[in-house]
Structure formats: C-alpha cells, structure tokens
Amino acid sequence: MSLRHLGLATGGLVVFLLVLAALGTPLQHGFDATLSQWLYARQPFMVTLALLLGWAGSFWGSLSTALLAGWLLRGAGRIAWPGLPLLLIASWLVNAAIKFGVNRPRPTLDHLMSVHGPSFPSGHAMAAMTLFGALGWLAAHRWPHCRVAIALAATALVLAGGLARLVLGVHYGSDVLAGYAVGTALLAAYFHLGARMPTRLHP
Known part of the structure; x- marks a missing residue:
C-alpha cells in the first residue's frame, strides 16, 4: 500500500478509535448535543430533503446507485464493475459488525424516519463516504477537466448523506463522524x- 493510501486508512481508523473511546464522556455528549440543536427538525424543507436522502442512502438505495454507476463506468475496468457495488456491500457489512459489537442505543428524540438496529456508527454516513468518495474518484479520472466540480459535488453529497441523519433525529453526531471515519x-x-x-x- 502506498504511503498516501496507508496514511488515509490510518487517519480514518484513528478518528474512529478516538470517537469510540470518547463515547459516554462529557466531550461526546457536548458534541452530539450541539449538532442536534443545530440540525434536528430545523425546517420542514430540511426534514423533507433528509427523508429523501434517507431513502436514497439506505442499503438498497445506495447499492442500486452503485450498481448503476459501476455499470455505466464499466469501461474503467474491474475497479468500477464489479468493484463499486462490492465496495458498498463491504461498507454495509462492516457497519453491521461494528453496530452490533458496540450496541449503542439510538437517540431518545422522536425519530422522523423509521429505523432499526443500534446507532453507532451511521450506516448512511459510511455508505455516503464510500459511494460518493469512490464515484468521485472514478469520475475525476474519467473526466479530469471537471475534477474540481466533481470533488465539490462528491463532498456535498457525502456531507448531506450523513447530516440528514441528524435532521431526522435517528443518529448522534458522533455516529456520523465514526461512519465517515x-x-x-x-x-x-x-x-x-x-x-x-x-x-x-x-478518456
């Protein structure tokens, strides 16, 4: 593994371990409470958008996107097809393993969307990071002249996919941060x- 990829993997794992170690501390409670105060059910249009993102970012929604995008970019080689769908499946499997290992309860807020299972980490945040991070990388290589626009769009989609879970009150901010990590x-x-x-x- 190159130093750049190793550094990226190490950084993600370090952030995850720090968030995991902070669970139950005043720092974690303050972080989660602040994000919840900023985002939970703030505006009706935000709730509607978050619901749409919640459905699109579910296992079947994100996998469908990965299947379609991977097939459309299949000319890039196996890293796109079947690589992209396999990455999404791996993301959800790893998420499930961590969720049931940590077994953190969901927030006590009224959930604005039906959810199941433990809270930590956010599967939607993980799926958004893996799907749009990988798709952005593939697209930026395929269309290098649009690299900046692609990077901005991918970043916006990653952030929206995770923060929408806070708008709906179904995750803590630390769940989302851990999912991103x-x-x-x-x-x-x-x-x-x-x-x-x-x-x-x-091209």
Whole structure:
C-alpha cells in the first residue's frame, strides 16, 4: 500500500478509535448535543430533503446507485464493475459488525424516519463516504477537466448523506463522524486496489 493510501486508512481508523473511546464522556455528549440543536427538525424543507436522502442512502438505495454507476463506468475496468457495488456491500457489512459489537442505543428524540438496529456508527454516513468518495474518484479520472466540480459535488453529497441523519433525529453526531471515519479507511483500501488493477479511467 502506498504511503498516501496507508496514511488515509490510518487517519480514518484513528478518528474512529478516538470517537469510540470518547463515547459516554462529557466531550461526546457536548458534541452530539450541539449538532442536534443545530440540525434536528430545523425546517420542514430540511426534514423533507433528509427523508429523501434517507431513502436514497439506505442499503438498497445506495447499492442500486452503485450498481448503476459501476455499470455505466464499466469501461474503467474491474475497479468500477464489479468493484463499486462490492465496495458498498463491504461498507454495509462492516457497519453491521461494528453496530452490533458496540450496541449503542439510538437517540431518545422522536425519530422522523423509521429505523432499526443500534446507532453507532451511521450506516448512511459510511455508505455516503464510500459511494460518493469512490464515484468521485472514478469520475475525476474519467473526466479530469471537471475534477474540481466533481470533488465539490462528491463532498456535498457525502456531507448531506450523513447530516440528514441528524435532521431526522435517528443518529448522534458522533455516529456520523465514526461512519465517515470507517468509510475513509474502506476508501483507502479501494484506492489501493484501483492503483494495482489494470484500469482504463482516462478518456
């Protein structure tokens, strides 16, 4: 693994371990309470948008997006097809393993969307990070002249996918941060594989 990919994976895992270690501390409670105060059910249009993102960012919604995008970019090689859908499946499997290992209860707020299972980390945040991080990377290589616009769009989608869970009151801010962190580590592994596989990313 290159130093850049190793650093990315290490950074994601370190952030995840720090958030995990902080669970139950005043720092974690303050962080979660502040984000909840800023975002929970702030505006009706935000709730509507968060509901749409919640449905789109579910297992089936994110996997459908990955299947479609991977197939459309299949000319890039195996890193796109079947690599992108497999990355999403791995993200949800890792998320489930951590969720039931930590077994953190959901927030006590009224949930504005039906949810199941423990809270930590956010599966939607992990899926957003892995899906849009990988898709942005593939698209930026395929269309390098649009790299800045692609990076901005991918970043906005990653943030929206995680923060929407706070608007709906179904996750803590620390759940979302942990989801982003683990997703970053998975992305580093994906980028490493992409660098080693024969690809045809450039037009």
